[in-house]
Amino acid sequence: MSPQYETKRVLIVVRTYPTPARKGVEVSCTAAITEDGKWMRLFPIPYRFLAEDKRFRKYQWIDVDVAKASDVRPESYKIRGDSIKIVSEPLPPDNEWRLRKEYVLPLQSHSMCCLQENRDANGHPTLGIFRPRSIERLIITPEPPWTQGQLNLLRQADLFEQGPHTELEQVPFNFKYKFYCDDPTCNSHTMTCTDWEMGESWRRWKVKYGDGWEEKFRLRYEDEMINKYDTHFYVGTVHQHPSAWIIVGLFYPPRQTEDPQATLF
Numbered sequence: 232m233s234p235q236y237e238t239k240r241v242l243i244v245v246r247t248y249p250t251p252a253r254k255g256v257e258v259s260c261t262a263a264i265t266e267d268g269k270w271m272r273l274f275p276i277p278y279r280f281l282a283e284d285k286r287f288r289k290y291q292w293i294d295v296d297v298a299k300a301s302d303v304r305p306e307s308y309k310i311r312g313d314s315i316k317i318v319s320e321p322l323p324p325d326n327e328w329r330l331r332k333e334y335v336l337p338l339q340s341h342s343m344c345c346l347q348e349n350r351d352a353n354g355h356p357t358l359g360i361f362r363p364r365s366i367e368r369l370i371i372t373p374e375p376p377w378t379q380g381q382l383n384l385l386r387q388a389d390l391f392e393q394g395p396h397t398e399l400e401q402v403p404f405n406f407k408y409k410f411y412c413d414d415p416t417c418n419s420h421t422m423t424c425t426d427w428e429m430g431e432s433w434r435r436w437k438v439k440y441g442d443g444w445e446e447k448f449r450l451r452y453e454d455e456m457i458n459k460y461d462t463h464f465y466v467g468t469v470h471q472h473p474s475a476w477i478i479v480g481l482f483y484p485p486r487q488t489e490d491p492q493a494t495l496f
Contacts, residue, residue, distance in 0.1 A: 234298035234299070234309070235298055236296040236297060236298045236311060236314075237296065237297065237298070238294055238295070238296050238297075238314070239265060239266075239271070239294070239295060239296075239297050239308075240265070240266050240292060240293070240294050240318065241263035241264060241265050241266070241271055241273070241292070241293060241295065242263055242264045242265075242290065242291070242292050242322075242334055243261065243262075243263050243287050243288070243289055243290065243291055243292075243293060244262055244263060244264055244289060244290065244334075244335060244465065244480065244482075245260070245261060245262035245263075245289070245426075245465050245467075245479050245480035246259050246260075246261050246278070246289060246427045246480070247259050247260040247261075247425040247426065247427055247479050247480070248402060248425055248426070248427050248429070248430030248431070249277075249278060249279065249399055251377060251381040251382070251384040251385050251399070252275065252384065253384060256277055256280070256384055256385060256387050257277055257278075257279065257280075257384075257385060257399050258274060258275045258276060258277055258278075259276055259277075259278045259427065260272070260274070260425070260467065260479055261273045261274065261276045261278075262306075262358055262465065262467065262479060262480070263293075264334050264335070264338065268334070268337055268338065269306075270306045270338065270356065270358040270359075271297070271306055271308055272302075272304065272306045272307045272308065272357075272358060272467065273295070273297065273308055273309075273310050274300070274307070274308075274309060274310070275309070275310075275312075276310065276312065277312070279395040279399070280312075280395065281312060281315065284317070285312070285313075285315040285316075285317070287315065287317050288321050289321065290321040290322040290331055291317055291319055291320065291321045291322075292317075292318045292319040293315055293316060293317050293318060294314075294315075294316040294318055295310050295311070295314050295315050295316070296310060296311040296314035297309065297310050297311075302470060303354070303473075304355075304357040304468065304470070304473075305354070305355045305356075305357070306355070306356065306357055306358050307357075322334075324484075326485070327484060327485070327487065328484035328485070331482075331484070332484065335360060335463075335482060336360075338359070338360055339360050339361060339362070339463070340356075340359045340360065340361045341361065341413060341414070342361055342364075342412035342413045342414040342417065343361055343363070343412040343414075343417075343420055343422075343464075343466065343476070344412055344414035344416065344417050345361075345414065346359045346361065346466065346476070347476065350468065350474075351474070357467060357468040357473075358465075358466070358467045358468075359465075359466050359467075360463050360464065360465050360466070360482060361412060361413075361463060361464060361466070362413065362461070362462070362463045362464075363408075363410040363411065363412050363413070363462070363463075363464060364410075364411045364412055364413040364417070365410060365411050365457075366408055366409075366410045366456060366457045366462060367408075367409040367410055367411070367419070368408075368409050368453060369406065369407070369408055369449060369452055369453035369456075370406070370407040370408070370409060370421065371404050371405070371406055371407075371445065371448075371449075372404065372405045372407070373403060373404060373405075374401070374402070374403050374404055374405045376401065376403070377401050385398055385399055386398070400434060402429075402430045402433050402434070404433065405423055406423065406424045406425075406429055406452070407421055407422060407423050407424065408421070408422060408424055408464070408478060409421045410422075410464075422464075422466070422476060422477055422478050423477045423478065424464075424477070424478035424479075424481070425477060425478070425479055426478070426479065426480045426481050427480075428481065429452060429481075432448060432451065432452070433448060436448060456481065456483060459485070459486065460483035460484065460485060460486060461483065461484050461485065461486045461487070462481060462482070462483045463481075463482040463483070464478045464480075464481065464482070465478065465479050465480035465481070465482060466478055466479060467479045
């Protein structure tokens with residue numbers, strides 16, 4: 232039976248750094264929020280293969296044809312890539328991220344521990360967002376090179392009429408956050424983060440700063456995420472390992488400061 236597609240309007244909130252994949256040559260995990268405030272995982276999205284007018288950005292609304300995927304995760308939908316229509320400019324990161332918070336924070340969970348418990352008990356959710364009680368540190372470790380099989384997948388450009396001009400570059404590091412969530416029984420979590428922005432930052436800064444890239448990287452993704460921003464983690468489960476969670480994106484509005492006028496009254 233062929234899948235039943237329907238057009239949905241969704242707000243893109245997560246895009247991970249691409250990886251080699253059998254069905255898409257390279258794909259990026261993409262998460263969105265529907266108009267009625269529900270999570271949706273969209274795939275396959277070979278982002279760099281999309282036409283220019285379909286390359287959406289985070290916090291943009293798009294219309295897209297979707298059908299429930301065979302993936303057992305309830306939020307997972309496959310898309311028709313040629314159906315993507317961008318219908319808005321990205322929601323602006325104003326001083327307090329008010330517009331973004333309006334759509335994102337109603338889906339906020341109490342903690343990572345709560346998300347895990349609910350998924351283990353009910354099979355869902357497999358996407359979520361929460362605010363960690365404290366972020367201890369960013370752990371950076373070397374990542375093994377892609378295998379020849381993965382490289383072969385990336386080089387199947389003849390499957391597409393028009394592909395990227397450059398081959399996807401592997402980020403040869405694994406970025407993990409160690410943190411405590413806001414649950415009294417939490418013994419800490421250490422989770423990989425695959426946010427697209429982190430991968431792109433590494434690519435830019437290793438060119439701009441050479442061997443000094445890590446200092447700049449840690450300033451942004453460790454020091455500022457801990458001390459400057461009101462950092463939240465978008466998280467999702469891994470298809471091949473249903474009980475495993477990773478951080479798929481960062482939501483980092485500025486910390487709200489106390490109004491100095493308020494202390495006068």
